[in-house]
Amino acid sequence: MNAPLLKVSDISKSYGGLRAVDGVSFEVLPGEIFGVIGPNGSGKTTLFNSVLGQITPNTGRIELKGRDITGLSPVQLNRRGVGRTFQTLQVFGKMTVRDNLLVAAQEHQGSMASRMFAPGDSGLGARADALIQQFRIAHVAHKKAGELSYGQQKLVDIAMAFMSEPDLVLLDEPCAGVNPSLVGGISTLLKELNRSRRASFVVIEHNMDFVMDLCHRILVMVEGKVMALGTPAEIRANKQVLDAYLGN
Numbered sequence: 001m002n003a004p005l006l007k008v009s010d011i012s013k014s015y016g017g018l019r020a021v022d023g024v025s026f027e028v029l030p031g032e033i034f035g036v037i038g039p040n041g042s043g044k045t046t047l048f049n050s051v052l053g054q055i056t057p058n059t060g061r062i063e064l065k066g067r068d069i070t071g072l073s074p075v076q077l078n079r080r081g082v083g084r085t086f087q088t089l090q091v092f093g094k095m096t097v098r099d100n101l102l103v104a105a106q107e108h109q110g111s112m113a114s115r116m117f118a119p120g121d122s123g124l125g126a127r128a129d130a131l132i133q134q135f136r137i138a139h140v141a142h143k144k145a146g147e148l149s150y151g152q153q154k155l156v157d158i159a160m161a162f163m164s165e166p167d168l169v170l171l172d173e174p175c176a177g178v179n180p181s182l183v184g185g186i187s188t189l190l191k192e193l194n195r196s197r198r199a200s201f202v203v204i205e206h207n208m209d210f211v212m213d214l215c216h217r218i219l220v221m222v223e224g225k226v227m228a229l230g231t232p233a234e235i236r237a238n239k240q241v242l243d244a245y246l247g248n
């Protein structure tokens, strides 16, 4: 069996008396698209932010390729091959699409200067151009990102996460606010990136059709705990999960 790419063991995080994440463990395999679903407030984002070094969990251990990465900062994680996207867009509206990609790579390398000055190419132009092709945004590459539709900006946002050539990308609600007609396009793109770059994903998403179609395995969180973990078919057939979603 494949050694896990990401191993999350017994993560807990409390806010006052509230156990937002309560003893969660799971593994993501190389090349896997792993979904995390659950009702609002079930702890998905807190779990994500614990894995990504954005918050410090009270307990637990996180390993990437067998090495302990618990407590590393987002920049340190990025250098080890972990990327992320946020629920809200991170693009800089006044910069062109291509410059957004160059800035993202430079920030991943720890430099903030490119946000204040014109971004240098630093040999990253070819990488940006390849992503622009792959994301089918060549026709808008030299437009200011703020002039694009929300859905197109979302594509730029996702492309930015790939500038550091990550092995693992955590996507926080990639379909939120996106026109339903573009959701299929995002799914196709993620499948393509998974195949062509061997990138693994952890995806938080409320759009159930999207998750069921895209993910190899799905973790269901309820009240900070793991309620179920399995293939889309197993999750669909799980009565406990159906009850949690359909409100009993």
Ligand SMILES: Nc1ncnc2c1ncn2[C@@H]1O[C@H](COP(=O)(O)OP(=O)(O)OP(=O)(O)O)[C@@H](O)[C@H]1O
Pocket (backbone or CB within 6 Å): 015, 018, 020, 038, 039, 040, 041, 042, 043, 044, 045, 046, 047
């Ligand atoms: N910084 C914080 N301070 C206090 N409570 C918090 C904080 N962050 C999250 N919580 C609480 O922790 C619980 C889990 O929140 P979290 O945002 O992780 O859930 P979620 O599953 O991502 O929800 P959603 O689907 O709405 O994004 C919620 O009850 C939330 O109010």
